[in-house]
Amino acid sequence: MTIQFNDETFRDDYTFRNSPWAIKRFPFPFHEDSYMYSVNMERHRGGPKGSVYEKRFDVDEHYLSEMRDRALVLAEDPLRCQSLPHMTLAGWDLLELIMVAKSEDYPDLFELHRNGNAWRWVNKPMGIDHSFTFLDDATLPHGPMEYITRQTQGDFAVLDQRDDNLWMDAGMVTTQADWSLDFDIGMNFFEWHAPVPLAHEMGVFQRALKFLLNVQQGSPARRLNWTMTVNPLLDTSPENYHKWGIQKTELTPENVGAKQHLRVELQTFFRLPRSNALVFPIRCYLIALQDVVSVPKWGRRLHRVIRDLPVELATYKGFVRNRPLIVEYLSQFDDGLPTSDGVWPDLETEPPLRSG
């Protein structure tokens, strides 16, 4: 497999685009025509060939541009990457997990050569060929977590497990749906989810925590989460909200299809071997509404989901102001026909949009 990496931006002129390949493999998050919170966990043991679920750490056409964007964010605000002192070993665990997975899953892009603790890591797309000593911090230019996550798409929360809880004690967070690592670092599972409406009362977090505490080595899990973002802005951080919030007011009936993006997080969970920490990669995929509706099933379904979403969720997800505009746009792509079960595009079997 050869990936053609895009040269694109996630800020200022927003040249980000999804190719037809990326649209077809987009992780559409709705398996039915409505949405409510659930503990939608499943095992992360591959998926259909070419899908974003196939590999442990999906690499796609946005890789190099996302890594450039991450470097820009970190230069502006180093607090987006932090690790409490007891989390260094978990950082090495994470470095090992990613290097082993990527070199096995993408041998044409990444190589890992190990001779005892003398390791050589080759990242061809980023032009890195680096020899270092495993578990020796002094042989890397950054801490181990920062080093490897500057080379891996998605945010990373590294969770310490103690007192029957998970503690967000380290992370690399530059593509977040409006939460602050700097504020949340050190919090337990219930505390960092505290601002989420409805889900606590539904018992979602108790059940999710119980599941996550029992994730075993070699048996990672995954789920999807989603929100909406105006413009393909990866760094929707609270830190910069006073700069990007205004973009929410720039939607018009003419530009909503191009500017409004569905933002989906592929969240995965891996137990780490030495530290017993849990790493929680949060991989962000963006797609413009005009590209979503190019898949007839997804256009019909997204209209129904957004139209019927409880107002608390639309508010929490930050698009309640623009919902009427979004629903109006999407309604053009909902002819009322039934949709097939499941998240897949089903391009061959679902009927095209009935006009009129």
Place this chain on the structure above:
Amino acid sequence: MSRRAPPKILTRNIYMSDFKFPPSIKSRPVYGVLEPRPGKSHLMIADAEGAEALLRLASENPEIFSGAHIIYIPKDTGETFVERLRAAAPAILHVSPSYAACLPRLRRVLSDAHMGLQVYLAGTEGLMGQAMVEATNAGIPHSAIQTEHRGSVARRMQCVHCKGITEDVMTDPFVCSHCGLTLFVRDHYSRRLAAFQGVCIDAEEPGNIPAPVELYK
């Protein structure tokens, strides 16, 4: 220390000593009522009306009080409680003009802490939160730290944008004392920072800033 302004009238709601915080989200701290607990030593840290909680403790258990090290920051209560605290005869009473001023002392005292130390925190959320950080950083288990809210319901706020801390915030919204943005007051709380989160209120409508409302009104 120099005398400050006389204490505000204690019957105003915001200064009521037994203010009941409304139910909130799970990151928001909840406070209890100090009770005397057996321990090898007792460290008590209070500000302003927090002294009332210590005085009640003293009346319930003079023995524990007589072995206690107290660090007290009167803030705008001036001398109101100082003599009464002294009269209750703690082993050590240190009156400090500000939390920042007593911090080196607090750290020094905590560096001597042994198993069996009991920590009592009383007063404003900002004082209790910051002292809690010091105590837990020093390895004192949560089970040995008690809290009791007294006095002002003002909040210690972190600006999520510039990271500056604004102390004693009484209104929502408020102006960040560092970067000048107008921030709304969230209930989301970081124990590590001992602060609530403040977020720009007019990001989506620059200049549209509602009139500040006193907290809990």
